[in-house]
Amino acid sequence: MKCALITGGSRGIGRAICIKLAAQGYYVLINYKSNIEEAKKTLSTIKEAGGNGELLQFDVADKDQIKQKLGDWLQENEEEKHIEILINNAGIREDSLMAWMAEEQWDSVMKTNLDSFFHVTRLVLNGMLTRKYGRIINVVSLSGLKGLAGQTNYSAAKAGVIGATKALAQEVGRQGITVNALAPGFIRTDMTDGLDEKELRALIPLKRFGLPEEIAHAAAFLASPDAAYITGQVLSINGGLYS
Ligand code: NAP
Numbered sequence: 001m002k003c004a005l006i007t008g009g010s011r012g013i014g015r016a017i018c019i020k021l022a023a024q025g026y027y028v029l030i031n032y033k034s035n036i037e038e039a040k041k042t043l044s045t046i047k048e049a050g051g052n053g054e055l056l057q058f059d060v061a062d063k064d065q066i067k068q069k070l071g072d073w074l075q076e077n078e079e080e081k082h083i084e085i086l087i088n089n090a091g092i093r094e095d096s097l098m099a100w101m102a103e104e105q106w107d108s109v110m111k112t113n114l115d116s117f118f119h120v121t122r123l124v125l126n127g128m129l130t131r132k133y134g135r136i137i138n139v140v141s142l143s144g145l146k147g148l149a150g151q152t153n154y155s156a157a158k159a160g161v162i163g164a165t166k167a168l169a170q171e172v173g174r175q176g177i178t179v180n181a182l183a184p185g186f187i188r189t190d191m192t193d194g195l196d197e198k199e200l201r202a203l204i205p206l207k208r209f210g211l212p213e214e215i216a217h218a219a220a221f222l223a224s225p226d227a228a229y230i231t232g233q234v235l236s237i238n239g240g241l242y243s
Contacts, residue, residue: 001081004223005029005070007060007120008090010039012189013139016212017087018042020220022051026085029056029073033090060090060116061108070123082131085223086124088117088161089139093191095150106153113157117164125172134177135223138165139215140234142185146242158183162234169232178231180222184215185238205240 004021008014010032019042022028028046030053032039039055046053058069074083091113094105117138128134143151144158162181169179186192186200187210201207215237221227222235236242 001027002084003027003029003081004085004087005031005056005083005120005124006087006089007031007116008033009042010035011042012191013184013187013212013215014087014089015042015045016216017089017219018053019045019049019051020213020216021085021087021223022046022053023049024220024224025051026053027081028053029083030054031056031058031060031090033057033059060120061111063115063119066116066119066123070120074123074127078127082127083124084128084131084133085135085137086121086128087137087139087219087223088120090116091139091141091191093151093154095154097150098152101153109153109157113154114160117161121168125177128177129172129175132176134172134175135227136165136168136177136179137219137222138162138179138181139219140165140181140183142183142236142238142242145183145234145236165234166232173231176228178222178227180227180231181234182215182218182222183234183236183238184210185236185241186210187212187215203241204238208239210237210239 004026006014006018009018009030018028058065138161140158143155147155165181
């Protein structure tokens with residue numbers, strides 16, 4: 001059975017990607033941190049549409065939990081379920097000007113957005129290498145390309161994942177595995193809930209925030225066999241805000 005693991009699949013962009021990949025026939029592993037109600041909603045939406053999957057709770061900022069929970073799942077299911085697609089999507093922001101940034105704000109953003117890439121991907125990669133096929137898609141950000149004031153932690157973490165995307169793409173290309181990144185601009189989710197869309201949309205050539213489904217379409221394409229010759233790329237999806 002072909003599976004797709006989406007970290008942070010309970011809400012926002014991750015949920016839209018789960019629904020899209022399930023509609024394409026993948027058995028979807030919906031990771032989340034603590035919001036089980038929202039994770040269950042993602043799963044029931046998938047099942048109502050005729051798809052299938054399961055919840056897989058672990059905190060991507062905690063390497064021991066990743067090793068234990070994801071490691072156990074991989075071992076228990078190694079005979080019949082293979083993760084073909086990994087979407088490293090879970091992320092947080094803890095904005096503050098550098099002068100006032102607490103160590104905790106730096107550390108939590110690094111662990112959740114950057115270290116998670118290493119710990120999750122390393123576990124999943126082995127199976128992809130064995131089967132000589134895989135699609136790894138990292139959800140980064142405009143902030144990691146451009147740098148945004150008030151986000152030195154978040155910009156650094158996302159820029160780190162962009163570097164890792166390009167390096168890993170070169171390591172695993174010959175094994176049929178592609179590694180790409182999606183860099184959203186402003187997308188309507190809980191993460192951008194506090195932002196003033198009316199004011200910010202003046203800066204965006206397409207004059208609106210994007211929708212999670214608009215990221216999911218691109219993720220589904222990069223995850224498909226049709227995208228076999230695309231690797232090491234960062235695709236901006238930002239309404240023309242920056243390129
Ligand atoms: P969101 O609506 O805030 O949802 C965040 C998701 O990540 C939730 O499913 C949450 O799980 C999960 N998550 C957070 N910390 C986690 C952890 N430690 N372990 C496991 N799961 C965790 O965010 P979003 O807007 O969809 O963002 C998704 C990704 O896109 C992030 O990487 C973000 O940086 C990136 N991005 C977003 C935007 C935007 O405008 N929205 C722009 C650029 C980049 P729970 O439900 O359990 O909390």
